[in-house]
Amino acid sequence: MAAPPNAIEERLESTTSSAAPVVRFENVSMGFEDKTVLDEISFHLPRGETKAVFGVAGSGKSTILKLALGLLKPDAGSIYVLGNDITQMREEELFELRRKVGIVFQESALFDSLSVRENVAFRLMEEGNISDEEIERRVREVLSFVELEHTLDKFPAELSGGMRRRVAIARAIITEPEILLYDSPTAGLDPVTSTTIVELIVKQRDVYKTSSLMVTHRLQDAFVMASHYFDRQTNRMRRLPPGARGEVPMSFLILRDGKVIFDGDAQDLAHSKDEYIREYIS
Amino acid sequence: MAAGDLLSNIELISPSQFAKEKIQAVQDYALLSARAVANLFRRPLYVADMIQQADLIGVGSLSIVLLTGFFTGAALALNSANTLQRFGSLTLIAQLVSVSMVRELGPVLTALMVAGRNASGMASEIGSMIVTEQIDAMRALGTDPVKKLVTPRVIATVFMLFFLTILADLLGLFGGAVLSTLSFGIDWHQYWSSGWQILVYQDVFTGLVKPVLFGFIISTVGCYYGMSAHGGTQGVGRATTQAVVASSLLVVVVDTVVTRLLMTVFGTR
Ligand SMILES: Nc1ncnc2c1ncn2[C@@H]1O[C@H](COP(=O)(O)OP(=O)(O)O)[C@@H](O)[C@H]1O
Numbered sequence: 001m002a003a004p005p006n007a008i009e010e011r012l013e014s015t016t017s018s019a020a021p022v023v024r025f026e027n028v029s030m031g032f033e034d035k036t037v038l039d040e041i042s043f044h045l046p047r048g049e050t051k052a053v054f055g056v057a058g059s060g061k062s063t064i065l066k067l068a069l070g071l072l073k074p075d076a077g078s079i080y081v082l083g084n085d086i087t088q089m090r091e092e093e094l095f096e097l098r099r100k101v102g103i104v105f106q107e108s109a110l111f112d113s114l115s116v117r118e119n120v121a122f123r124l125m126e127e128g129n130i131s132d133e134e135i136e137r138r139v140r141e142v143l144s145f146v147e148l149e150h151t152l153d154k155f156p157a158e159l160s161g162g163m164r165r166r167v168a169i170a171r172a173i174i175t176e177p178e179i180l181l182y183d184s185p186t187a188g189l190d191p192v193t194s195t196t197i198v199e200l201i202v203k204q205r206d207v208y209k210t211s212s213l214m215v216t217h218r219l220q221d222a223f224v225m226a227s228h229y230f231d232r233q234t235n236r237m238r239r240l241p242p243g244a245r246g247e248v249p250m251s252f253l254i255l256r257d258g259k260v261i262f263d264g265d266a267q268d269l270a271h272s273k274d275e276y277i278r279e280y281i282s
Numbered sequence: 283m284a285a286g287d288l289l290s291n292i293e294l295i296s297p298s299q300f301a302k303e304k305i306q307a308v309q310d311y312a313l314l315s316a317r318a319v320a321n322l323f324r325r326p327l328y329v330a331d332m333i334q335q336a337d338l339i340g341v342g343s344l345s346i347v348l349l350t351g352f353f354t355g356a357a358l359a360l361n362s363a364n365t366l367q368r369f370g371s372l373t374l375i376a377q378l379v380s381v382s383m384v385r386e387l388g389p390v391l392t393a394l395m396v397a398g399r400n401a402s403g404m405a406s407e408i409g410s411m412i413v414t415e416q417i418d419a420m421r422a423l424g425t426d427p428v429k430k431l432v433t434p435r436v437i438a439t440v441f442m443l444f445f446l447t448i449l450a451d452l453l454g455l456f457g458g459a460v461l462s463t464l465s466f467g468i469d470w471h472q473y474w475s476s477g478w479q480i481l482v483y484q485d486v487f488t489g490l491v492k493p494v495l496f497g498f499i500i501s502t503v504g505c506y507y508g509m510s511a512h513g514g515t516q517g518v519g520r521a522t523t524q525a526v527v528a529s530s531l532l533v534v535v536v537d538t539v540v541t542r543l544l545m546t547v548f549g550t551r
Pocket residue numbers: 032033037055056057058059060061062063064
């Protein structure tokens with residue numbers, strides 16, 4: 001018998017009681033040089049949920065994440081993050097909000113002139129009012145979360161792709177953000193390393209209850225996340241008991257030709273009649 | 283049919299579109315420069331980054347600036363001597379070298395050397411940070427890249443170019459002195475005293491205002507091209523080349539304008 005999945009029970013009560021979504025896109029359109037990338041898309045991310053954003057290369061997945069952080073301004077529509085309409089905010093005001101939102105870029109985007117320690121500590125050092133000992137303690141803490149304490153003094157160029165991705169996760173979570181945005185966190189990694197990253201995201205979802213958008217072009221990663229929970233006793237990800245699908249706060253959003261063609265949970269997805277979708281989930 | 287396909291594949295940019303893009307670029311450049319300056323008055327001031335950049339620009343460019351200064355002074359003496367001898371006024375050589383170096387050649391050549399070395403360096407460094415999303419990451423982590431990257435580079439370049447120019451001037455005079463005494467038998471002490479005495483306030487002022495302006499141009503143009511890099515590593519290469527070309531060109535153009543302007547201010551001699 002599987003151990004009682006305590007994380008799931010806690011989860012359920014907190015998701016059902018949560019009211020306002022942490023991220024909401026309303027009729028957002030975005031184009032680059034007369035090419036429309038996003039065409040009036042709307043969706044929302046409830047608190048505590050992890051939403052997998054799926055679409056082929058160039059479908060605008062990364063653009064969605066950059067819009068959600070205010071790194072790009074949409075051509076039309078509104079984007080609410082933690083209740084604030086970020087399309088109306090100036091860059092200085094956004095800096096404050098971004099403290100509550102972490103992002104892991106596609107190619108990790110670590111600062112290559114800084115060591116792992118300095119990369120992870122970047123935000124704390126920039127804030128300037130935290131003691132060196134406190135910074136060191138928190139850097140070690142998040143690096144141990146991603147199991148990379150031994151790389152403190154290395155530089156990004158000395159790390160493997162999977163390690164860089166984990167350092168990027170550590171850098172994003174050091175301020176314990178309420179929202180995490182992952183851009184193709186498993187892209188270009190071997191299956192074993194991918195699983196490690198997926199496990200970290202599941203842990204973030206089930207242990208820290210972080211709401212997140214996870215861009216991926218590998219639907220199977222998202223299915224793994226929908227069918228597993230994080231077991232705190234063994235500190236490992238475990239498969240949900242049979243029949244328990246949909247018990248973890250995991251949803252899917254599928255983009256095609258600038259539109260959202262699917263937004264729902266794993267069960268809805270499995271029963272979808274859309275041929276384009278069926279092709280991907282088979 | 284084939285010709286039609288070919289034509290439709292070529293992006294035809296109308297003159298008005300072209301002009302619009304150029305005006306937009308100038309606007310973006312002006313905005314970036316203004317923000318870089320405005321950030322001087324906002325906390326935090328990245329002192330450590332400034333010192334690091336100053337070290338990179340100052341110490342890194344020192345040897346080429348000194349060598350350029352020395353040989354320019356020597357070549358100047360050589361060329362002037364040739365002309366002056368014809369008029370039998372070889373003794374004016376120190377004055378000629380001194381005024382030319384301090385007013386014109388010291389500032390411009392130093393600026394061109396630093397532009398070649400550092401405008402390209404800034405464009406490629408910031409450009410690769412752009413294409414690898416490090417600039418986006420910086421903004422995502424709550425730090426203004428203009429404040430963190432551009433402002434320290436502008437301050438460091440202005441500051442270092444000022445002193446590099448003074449050194450280049452001195453080395454130019456020294457190069458002229460070495461050549462004049464060795465080849466034309468000019469008295470060493472006389473060279474230095476006449477070279478020194480000829481300089482008036484206006485010469486020194488002109489010679490020291492220029493490096494401040496040039497330093498600003500080099501750093502802001504370098505950073506601007508870096509910040510507007512796009513299209514992967516190729517784009518970074520393009521930005522780097524453009525930064526050197528544009529900043530060098532701006533240096534010589536602004537040099538002429540400033541020289542003329544200051545002459546008007548002080549009244550032409
Ligand atoms: N800064 C930009 N300038 C011009 N085009 C861009 C820019 N960013 C993205 N695009 C274009 O927008 C489309 C969607 O990009 P992106 O969101 O990165 O797609 P995905 O992450 O789904 O692969 C692509 O066609 C890309 O070329």
